[in-house]
Amino acid sequence: MSSKNPTDGPARGPDQEPRQGFSRRTFIEGVGIGAGAVGAIGTAQPARADTHEPVGPDPVAITLNINGKSHELKVEPRVTLIDALRNRLDLTGAKKVCDRATCGACTVMVDGDPVYSCTMLAIEAQGRRIETIEGISTEDSMHPVQAQFVEHDAQQCGFCTPGLVMAGKAIVDSNPQPTMADVESGLSGNICRCGTYVGVRKAVYDAARA
Amino acid sequence: MATKYDWPAADDRSLIGKRHNRVDGPAKARGAAKYSYDRNLDGMLYAKLVTSTVPHGRIVGIDTSRAEKAPGYKGHVNILNVGDEVQWAGAEILAICADTEEHVRDAAAAVTVLYESMPHWVKDEDVEKAGEANRVKPAKDDTKGPNLEEAWKSADATVEGYYGLAVITHCCLEPHGQVVDWTGDEITVYASTQAVARIPGDLATGLSRDEKIGTVAADSVHVITPYMGGGFGSKFNIDTWGIACAKLSKMTGKPVKLMLDRDEELMVAGGRPSDFGNIKVGAKKDGTLVAYESETWSTGGIAGRGSPPVPYVYNNEERLAQKARHLNVSTNIGPARAWRAPNHPQAAVLTMCPMEDLAAKLDMNPVDFFKKNADLTARPEVYRYEIDKCAEMIGWADKWHKRGDSGSGPVKRGLGMSLHTWGGRPHDSTCEVRIQPDGGVSVNMASQDLGVGTYTTLSVVAAETLGLQIPDIKVNIGSSKLPISGASGGSTTVGGTTASTRRATVNALEELKTVVAEALETEADDLVAKDGKVFSKSDSSKSLTWQEACRKLGNRTITGQGKQPDRNGGKLNDSGVGGVQMADVSVDVETGIVSINKIAAVQDVGLVICLEQCESQVYGSLIQGVAWALYEESIYDQTTGKMLNPDMEFYKLPGAGDIGELEVHMVQNKYDDRGVIGIGEPPAISPGAAISNAVANAIGVRVPTLPLTPDKVLAALANA
Numbered sequence: 048m049s050s051k052n053p054t055d056g057p058a059r060g061p062d063q064e065p066r067q068g069f070s071r072r073t074f075i076e077g078v079g080i081g082a083g084a085v086g087a088i089g090t091a092q093p094a095r096a097d098t099h100e101p102v103g104p105d106p107v108a109i110t111l112n113i114n115g116k117s118h119e120l121k122v123e124p125r126v127t128l129i130d131a132l133r134n135r136l137d138l139t140g141a142k143k144v145c146d147r148a149t150c151g152a153c154t155v156m157v158d159g160d161p162v163y164s165c166t167m168l169a170i171e172a173q174g175r176r177i178e179t180i181e182g183i184s185t186e187d188s189m190h191p192v193q194a195q196f197v198e199h200d201a202q203q204c205g206f207c208t209p210g211l212v213m214a215g216k217a218i219v220d221s222n223p224q225p226t227m228a229d230v231e232s233g234l235s236g237n238i239c240r241c242g243t244y245v246g247v248r249k250a251v252y253d254a255a256r257a
Numbered sequence: 258m259a260t261k262y263d264w265p266a267a268d269d270r271s272l273i274g275k276r277h278n279r280v281d282g283p284a285k286a287r288g289a290a291k292y293s294y295d296r297n298l299d300g301m302l303y304a305k306l307v308t309s310t311v312p313h314g315r316i317v318g319i320d321t322s323r324a325e326k327a328p329g330y331k332g333h334v335n336i337l338n339v340g341d342e343v344q345w346a347g348a349e350i351l352a353i354c355a356d357t358e359e360h361v362r363d364a365a366a367a368v369t370v371l372y373e374s375m376p377h378w379v380k381d382e383d384v385e386k387a388g389e390a391n392r393v394k395p396a397k398d399d400t401k402g403p404n405l406e407e408a409w410k411s412a413d414a415t416v417e418g419y420y421g422l423a424v425i426t427h428c429c430l431e432p433h434g435q436v437v438d439w440t441g442d443e444i445t446v447y448a449s450t451q452a453v454a455r456i457p458g459d460l461a462t463g464l465s466r467d468e469k470i471g472t473v474a475a476d477s478v479h480v481i482t483p484y485m486g487g488g489f490g491s492k493f494n495i496d497t498w499g500i501a502c503a504k505l506s507k508m509t510g511k512p513v514k515l516m517l518d519r520d521e522e523l524m525v526a527g528g529r530p531s532d533f534g535n536i537k538v539g540a541k542k543d544g545t546l547v548a549y550e551s552e553t554w555s556t557g558g559i560a561g562r563g564s565p566p567v568p569y570v571y572n573n574e575e576r577l578a579q580k581a582r583h584l585n586v587s588t589n590i591g592p593a594r595a596w597r598a599p600n601h602p603q604a605a606v607l608t609m610c611p612m613e614d615l616a617a618k619l620d621m622n623p624v625d626f627f628k629k630n631a632d633l634t635a636r637p638e639v640y641r642y643e644i645d646k647c648a649e650m651i652g653w654a655d656k657w658h659k660r661g662d663s664g665s666g667p668v669k670r671g672l673g674m675s676l677h678t679w680g681g682r683p684h685d686s687t688c689e690v691r692i693q694p695d696g697g698v699s700v701n702m703a704s705q706d707l708g709v710g711t712y713t714t715l716s717v718v719a720a721e722t723l724g725l726q727i728p729d730i731k732v733n734i735g736s737s738k739l740p741i742s743g744a745s746g747g748s749t750t751v752g753g754t755t756a757s758t759r760r761a762t763v764n765a766l767e768e769l770k771t772v773v774a775e776a777l778e779t780e781a782d783d784l785v786a787k788d789g790k791v792f793s794k795s796d797s798s799k800s801l802t803w804q805e806a807c808r809k810l811g812n813r814t815i816t817g818q819g820k821q822p823d824r825n826g827g828k829l830n831d832s833g834v835g836g837v838q839m840a841d842v843s844v845d846v847e848t849g850i851v852s853i854n855k856i857a858a859v860q861d862v863g864l865v866i867c868l869e870q871c872e873s874q875v876y877g878s879l880i881q882g883v884a885w886a887l888y889e890e891s892i893y894d895q896t897t898g899k900m901l902n903p904d905m906e907f908y909k910l911p912g913a914g915d916i917g918e919l920e921v922h923m924v925q926n927k928y929d930d931r932g933v934i935g936i937g938e939p940p941a942i943s944p945g946a947a948i949s950n951a952v953a954n955a956i957g958v959r960v961p962t963l964p965l966t967p968d969k970v971l972a973a974l975a976n977a
């Protein structure tokens with residue numbers, strides 16, 4: 048049942064970019080999508096793929112590691128990460144707007160990369176390090192990107208803000224000296240309807256240098 | 258005559274007119290701000306709409322039997338019934354709820370609705386075909402000013418052209434919707450709304466129409482909206498989905514969340530009317546405008562749409578001969594909702610674009626042409642000043658060239674401009690300011706912050722009045738149980754709410770001064786509240802810190818009331834402003850792609866309360882303007898009658914890299930005596946006309962209609 052046959056769905060190994068979305072079929076059939084690649088490369092990976100059973104459509108128990116804490120929940124395999132965060136765990140900072148990977152409002156970090164959580168299934172996020180807007184600040188101090196958003200009035204209604212902050216954090220995490228062009232391209236996956244980009248661009252640019 | 262309520266003189270302002278961080282900024286940046294969509298109540302159910310799949314038809318059957326057997330199904334209520342007519346695709350037919358979001362999707366999909374289809378029409382631009390389809394009604398035919406024929410005879414140059422702009426949709430990022438918790442006699446509504454104080458009455462009326470529900474008192478409804486994710490004029494009412502959501506809550510005894518899906522949001526919860534027109538304008542050799550004649554048509558859905566206010570800004574009825582004819586086109590598309598500055602962006606395109614074409618024909622620099630005719634506007638001085646200022650900001654003198662005279666390379670650069678006006682009269686508002694014995698101060702009213710900065714402006718007004726700092730003030734808005742304040746529409750909020758807050762705060766302070774005067778053995782009139790202290794003007798040894806002063810209240814809390822309007826309450830606000838915008842664009846004539854180099858905006862709003870949030874409103878307007886000038890259009894297909902792009906991949910909005918450089922200048926210290934005037938609408942008007950004019954200047958031909966998409970740019974070039 049594992050995806051040994053490459054036509055069943057592309058294999059993914061540690062040397063490849065993680066794929067951030069799967070067809071439901073790939074999902075239901077093959078939670079252990081890394082199996083083929085693991086064999087080929089020979090790195091030590093959990094051997095979960097070889098023995099798994101098909102899951103769903105009924106709810107399955109999953110564990111998600113979010114902001115350093117482990118959360119156990121039961122969700123149907125079709126539940127997206129954004130819906131699991133918002134509807135099951137009351138982590139409502141990330142927003143659901145387009146629900147199909149065009150607006151960026153749902154952006155969270157998964158293993159350090161910004162991901163549209165509307166396009167990742169919750170069960171797919173198991174075993175990965177999920178970081179949401181709620182996890183990047185403490186009670187008394189904001190993340191530099193958040194602080195600069197406030198400083199530059201980079202928000203109006205604020206509904207896009209958590210997604211833009213996470214996209215901004217991804218930029219500064221990966222590049223300590225981004226140019227304005229780097230900032231614009233790093234933010235290009237996020238839409239703000241109120242029109243806050245002037246402040247947002249400055250905020251991210253300055254946060255990198257803060 | 259000066260009153261105690263008047264705004265402090267310029268030298269005495271320590272907070273008003275300055276830059277401040279948004280009070281609600283940290284909550285939003287942290288993702289901690291709870292919007293309606295974010296409410297998760299115990300046992301809450303999820304609801305979803307079933308909407309019409311046909312653009313026009315009669316409902317002949319609604320079958321919910323399969324849905325009722327779907328896992329997790331909890332109930333449904335009809336919004337329309339068998340026999341009812343639907344007039345657009347996406348019309349709300351019923352609302353259904355279930356225990357999870359996934360289950361309600363399944364349940365909604367299991368509902369079958371049958372229609373007897375009826376003829377539909379969704380095309381507004383082709384007015385002839387719309388006429389053949391019997392969808393056109395004359396709406397206005399009116400002539401003003403000097404004799405039109407004489408005026409045309411006196412014109413040395415005329416231009417006639419076709420201009421227009423398509424229907425667009427609001428696309429609020431937080432969709433329309435709410436969570437309703439109906440427990441016993443209490444109905445709590447977490448509504449995404451621009452009208453906190455209006456929703457209780459609106460919902461109660463809607464529910465009371467249902468015999469099964471009976472009479473519902475408006476006072477049993479509590480609306481809670483501390484934050485809302487965008488409205489732009491589209492979120493004033495409870496809507497069918499709010500009423501259905503409340504009924505589901507009553508029926509199930511559970512809280513119910515119903516937020517529109519993205520496609521519904523774009524199809525039925527937004528919509529700015531189109532406007533198209535054949536326009537003729539004429540001027541004398543020296544540039545004096547003498548005549549404007551228009552035949553326009555527009556749609557805002559089934560009701561069509563009335564005439565735009567053309568000619569716009571340049572409309573002096575004594576000197577400009579004017580004739581306007583308007584046709585109303587009825588279409589089977591979602592009904593129009595108010596959009597920032599209703600009708601004005603359209604009027605700006607239909608006026609400022611032909612005017613720039615006329616300037617080009619006269620071989621005049623548009624800056625000179627628009628200034629020369631400033632006497633035809635209601636505010637010649639304001640506009641002349643603003644045109645000069647804006648020209649300086651964009652570098653007009655150096656960068657402007659004659660139309661089409663933009664070099665031989667494939668990328669052509671050009672400049673364009675536009676002017677606008679708006680009222681912004683303050684809405685009615687009641688405010689209660691409390692001063693507590695522990696020194697705490699709160700400002701309380703049933704207003705709302707759409708993201709414009711209401712929390713911040715009210716904090717600034719109260720703090721300035723009491724000699725305190727912004728963090729010393731707690732602003733309580735977003736609850737309908739607080740003193741009533743108006744809906745946020747038409748740039749009326751800042752004028753209304755700052756006035757009621759100023760008056761309430763002055764009244765509260767007077768009461769405090771009376772108590773403190775006794776303690777300090779002086780007169781109340783002798784006391785000043787400043788720099789966190791209350792002290793005697795005549796004897797500097799008599800001084801208390803704010804906290805000490807408030808402690809003198811013992812266990813009594815002061816409540817100061819303030820209202821807008823208030824005839825004895827000083828001159829705190831006004832209406833009527835002018836603004837000018839100029840755009841600098843590049844157009845690639847091989848690909849047809851337009852890109853923004855820079856847009857400059859100069860705006861008068863009387864007295865600025867919070868400079869930074871005011872600027873943010875203008876930046877936002879410019880960015881939204883880039884969106885509807887270059888990208889946005891609700892595209893309808895006549896064959897199916899459906900919107901083809903009710904999503905965010907094909908309903909295009911700009912990203913952070915698509916807006917160029919934006920520069921904003923708020924006119925301060927010039928018209929401050931007028932008091933506060935709203936900012937939400939005025940700057941949202943001109944961007945489309947200014948960008949269209951800049952494109953014409955760059956490529957030498959007019960691209961007639963917005964959005965200025967590459968196909969239209971290439972077609973205009975090919976037709977030239």
Ligand code: FES
Pocket residue numbers: 142143144145146147148149150151152153154163164165166
């Ligand atoms: S909600 Fe995920 S990208 Fe828009």
Ligand code: FES
Pocket residue numbers: 202203204205206207208238239240241242243430486487708
């Ligand atoms: S601030 Fe409203 S959508 Fe960005």
